Amino acid sequence: PDIVAPGVDILAAYTRLSSMTGVDDDDRFVNYNIMSGTSMACPHVSGSVAYVKSFHSDWSPAAIKSALMTT
Numbered sequence: 001p002d003i004v005a006p007g008v009d010i011l012a013a014y015t016r017l018s019s020m021t022g023v024d025d026d027d028r029f030v031n032y033n034i035m036s037g038t039s040m041a042c043p044h045v046s047g048s049v050a051y052v053k054s055f056h057s058d059w060s061p062a063a064i065k066s067a068l069m070t071t
Contacts, residue, residue: 003068005048007041009034 014033019026045068052064059067 002065003045005041005044007038007044008036010036010040012040 016029020030
């Protein structure tokens with residue numbers, strides 16, 4: 001893979017609009033939940049891209065990708 005990011009067992013902020021289990025009859029709510037998948041990995045990569053971009057605003061997407069892949 002070009003870039004890898006953590007995506008398993010991430011403690012993430014969680015909406016109070018649905019229960020922690022997703023079951024309709026479950027009325028328990030939490031502020032944080034352990035989650036996994038690309039929905040957890042993508043924010044790590046996009047945050048890294050934004051951080052690099054903040055220092056090198058003139059770099060192309062390819063240059064930023066290269067920097068992330070080689071560091």
